[in-house]
Amino acid sequence: MTRIKLTVDGASVADDVEPRMLLVQYLREKLGKTGTVIGCDTSNCGACTVHVNGRSVKSCNMLAVQADGAEVTTIEGLAKDGELHPVQEAFRECHGLQCGFCTPGMIMRSVDLLQENPKPTEEEIRIGLEGNLCRCTGYHNIVRAVQHAAGGEVTA
Amino acid sequence: MTATQDEVSTGSTTEATGSTTEATGSTTGREIGRERRRKEDARLITGRTRWTDNIVLPGMLHMAMVRSPFAHAKITRIDTSEAKAATNVVAVFTGADLADEQGALPNAWPITPDQVAPAHPPMPADRVTFAGEIVAVIVARSAAEARDAAELVDVDYEELPAALDLKEAAEDKVLAHPELGTNKSALWVFDSAEAGTGGNVEEAIAAARTDGIVIEREFRQQRLIPAFMEPRSVVVDPTGEQITMWSATQIPHILRFLLAAVLGVPESKVRVIAPDVGGGFGGKLQTTPEEFLAMVIARRLGKPVKYTETRSESLMAGHHGRDQWQRLTLSATKEGVVTGFKVDLLADLGSYVSLIGGGVPVLGAFMFNAIYKFPAYHFQVQTVLTNKTWTDAYRGAGRPEATFGIERMMDELAAELGEDPIKVRERNWIKHEEFPFTTVAGLEYDSGNYEAATAQAMASFGYDELRAEQARRRDSGDRVQLGIGVSTFTEMCGLAPSRVLGSLDYGAGGWEHASVRMLPTGKVEVITGASAHGQGHETAFSQIVADRLGIAFEDVEVLHGDTAISHKGLDTYGSRSLVVGGEALVRAVDKVIEKAKPIAAHLMEASVDDLEFSGGRFTVRGTDQGLAIGEIALATFAAHNLPDGVEPSLDSDATYDPVNFNYPHGTHLCAVEIDTETGAIKMRKYTCVDDIGNVINPLIAAGQVHGGLVQGIAQALWEEAVYDDAGTLVSASFVDYLVPTSADTISFDVGHTTTPALTNTLGTKGVGEAGTIASTPAVVNAVVDALRPFGVTDIQMPCTPERVWKAIQGAGAASTEGAAAPHFSAETGMSGTADRTEGAGQ
Secondary structure (H helix, E strand, C coil): CEEEEEEECCEEEEEEECCCCEHHHHHHHHCCCCCCCCCCCCCCCCCCEEEECCEEEECCCCEHHHHCCCEEECHHHCCECCECCHHHHHHHHCCCCCCCCCHHHHHHHHHHHHHHCCCCCHHHHHHHCCCCCCCCCCCHHHHHHHHHHHHCCCCC | CCCCCHHHHHHHHHHHHCCCHHHHHCCCCCCCCCCCCCCCHHHHCCCCCCEHHHCCCCCCEEEEEEECCCCCEEEEEEECHHHHCCCCEEEEEEHHHHCCCCCCCCCCCCCCCCCCCCCCCCCCCCEECCCCCEEEEEEECCHHHHHHHHCCCEEEEEECCCCCCHHHHHCCCCCCCHHHCCCEEEEEEEEHHHHCCCECHHHHHHHHHHHCEEEEEEEEEEEECCCCCCCCEEEEECCCCCEEEEECCCCHHHHHHHHHHHHCCCHHHEEEECCECCCCCCCCCCCCHHHHHHHHHHHHHCCCEEEECCHHHHHHHCCEEEEEEEEEEEEECCCCCEEEEEEEEEEEEECCCCCCHHHHHHHHHCCCCCCECCCEEEEEEEEEECCCCCECCCCCCCHHHHHHHHHHHHHHHHHHHCCCHHHHHHHHECCHHHCCEECCCCCEECCCCHHHHHHHHHHHHCHHHHHHHHHHHHHHCCCEEEEEEEEEEECCECCCCHHHHHHCCCCCCCCEEEEEEECCCCCEEEEECCCCCCCCHHHHHHHHHHHHHCCCHHHEEEECCECCCCCCCCCCCCCCHHHHHHHHHHHHHHHHHHHHHHHHHHHCCCCHHHEEEECCEEEECCCCCEEEHHHHHHHHHHCCCCCCCCCCCCCEEEEECCCCCECCEEEEEEEEEEECCCCCEEEEEEEEEEECECCCCHHHHHHHHHHHHHHHHHHHHCCCCCECCCCCECCCCCCCCCCCCHHHCCCCEEEEECCCCCCCCCCECCCCCHHHHHHHHHHHHHHHHHHHHHCCCCCCCCCCHHHHHHHHHHHHHHHHHHHHCCCCCCCCCCHHHHHHHHCCCC
16 A cells, blocks of 8 residues: 545545556545546546646546646536536537536546647647547537637636 | 527526526427527536446445356356455355356347247356356455456366357358257348238349349448447445346336346336436447346345446447348339339347347338338348347447448449439439328338438538539549448337337337426426436426426426336337427326316316416416416415315326337438548538427437437448457457547538428427438448449448558459458458548548
């Protein structure tokens, strides 16, 4: 067991974890942050995407011990003071989700994409989201949602 | 579709604050047709979700599976001693341990009385028949420890010859289940001459051979994997009076019934909950070994257990879809009027006959005639057992295969005639003034307007301009050739009239149930037996109730997916929720209004005959006297002043059995650019005009079409479940099974025409499967259209760059040979990954 200390969605947490425990397992099993989900075993689907120190990371692709000292934000910590993040609002507004399983990862990746490139073209959005799979929407409305968020006031 | 509308923004504000409902709630007819943002989204975009894998119960144990690496093998010994001794392992079970209690998984649709089907134990004791079959279950205190211990189980196998190739299996060369003596499960036949719905197809073909056109083709429907994003998960809590199962399933009601029937547990002692479910596409329309084993083991141990599959387990052991060979013969006059169509199918069941897998091709039997009115038709399917993963419903289930067959053939006929493929279709389709129309397959189509949908699609697509560009590129010998693909479609959805299902030997009915609970505060709970997993029932059904009852959208709460709340239902598949479940809901609401009427009359001291109900209020004709439905609900709850003999309740139920299927249709047009030097395909434009009747929520309907399109396009271009020569699934991860990404796809031009259905009150038609059904042939027709000048007449799906390139190189006869070869072999293995970038449409 290894002791780790980090900040998750604004709260300080400390735990003893097995060195092999993945960050996503730590979030779900130790912290009950079940908003972040697991969709595959090969880091293809991106459903588990969270922010580590402000950048999007597939949390199945990182050990919990590697997040020691980090600031982690999950889908559950994205809204601030009861206000949805503009990207969350855009996904709802543009019907950018159906079953919603890929949505946490898709939103966290989109937020980071817009940080890197606040006014992306459709092609830049499509390439920027390539690491996140969705089986329901055909991506059409996910692309619209990111465009919508880019046109609005995107702060984060 | 517009992203922002004042109307919709107002709706959002109302939902968020929940305080201004009266302002929006009192006008009838404001909700249906409105692009309401979804109620479901509030939890889904914030992570407040209730997936089965999230559930944690006191003392809960975790299961892990040991699965067979062999397609067909005898289990000679299983040593579980080391696994049993591992840290925090509570129990290890083999098939022999559970033989007396695990039962056999049900087949609800034996398509013929003499169907051959092997027994399907959830965990076999002595022999495995596909790679991925469960041979042992570990139960441990954590999921990680269970998986660790699974590695410690030592199984000795004696490998047996495996039946892997569908055509060879149909010849009984190697037997998937030697004890059955054959791989041939059932032969199901429909013949229009025998059924009295049309003429003799052999005579039509013979006539055309002497004085007409006969087109003969063989097409492959490759094996696909539904690949829903949420892996299947099940939790069973045996500690209460009712045993509760949470499962990531499309069918909580059917599952409850079958758990009880198979395991001998009283149905009243079983509760099934489908909480948030992350997609299904038919893939969660199953009763699974994992669910049955979780139930049996939880009862045995008296403790809650959980099992969540890995993605690889999901791709290997969750049921697959499609997998047919289609031998088709179409006859026509010299003028291009189709006179007959003969369909001969081989369908791969995999190693077991699944819940409704045998019936999937039978659903296609009624759709190969599609929108056309040819007079003679013969259909037959031979279902075949192999040593591969079992197959069952995948989005469209039988109807995509049928639509592909006929729409590819219509293009081949057009090529033979040297005519525009749309003209040939028009010559043969049912004209709008000919509805209702009884088809050669015996169905009565109630409504449709193929001319209108096609004209709108052609205009929006820029059909004539693209044909002109195609001619220019052909003339100049451009390296990049343009292909234009056409597909029309109709489908039978809204499964299904119970009597029809009975006549097809299906094991259940096709009705749906709804309840309306009128709460004393004027709020309304609606319960539906349709179990949503991404379709937006909570929103669309709220819109229907809000309009019909004249109350606010926000005042309706839709409950579903828990057999303790929704005690009756037949769940969600076959584009049935709205057209069957929605109609049940309409009828339940109407009963509420009927029950409220005498109470309203009594309270207002008026005659029932003088009352009108509109906008949520009963009014006395000719006066300004009125009562809102909510006021009547409160008075009924108090029950102080009700008419004699009237029960103090407005709550109502309705169970609706449809009288007919429901027939959406549409025209899809696709333009692809093909680099003739590399074989790379780039999608240029995709236009579809679907006629789904009246639309409850255009935003949700368009979303259903978008997602369906990409699944259908993926079949045409990318996806295939590939087995190696030993029967191991090679594409058992998302590295190898090419679910398309955002970078592979394009934005779609989606429109609709409106010909209301005549068979339900709302005039709606199904939409869930429409995109998938039409897009596959549209894309393949486009690819073949681009390559016809090279002498190419077919490319086997998925149309990978390698297959396209080979077809161009080989041309003519050689292209057929190329098409028959597996696209994924040792030397070309890497092309599977390269497809994603090279073959990607932008």
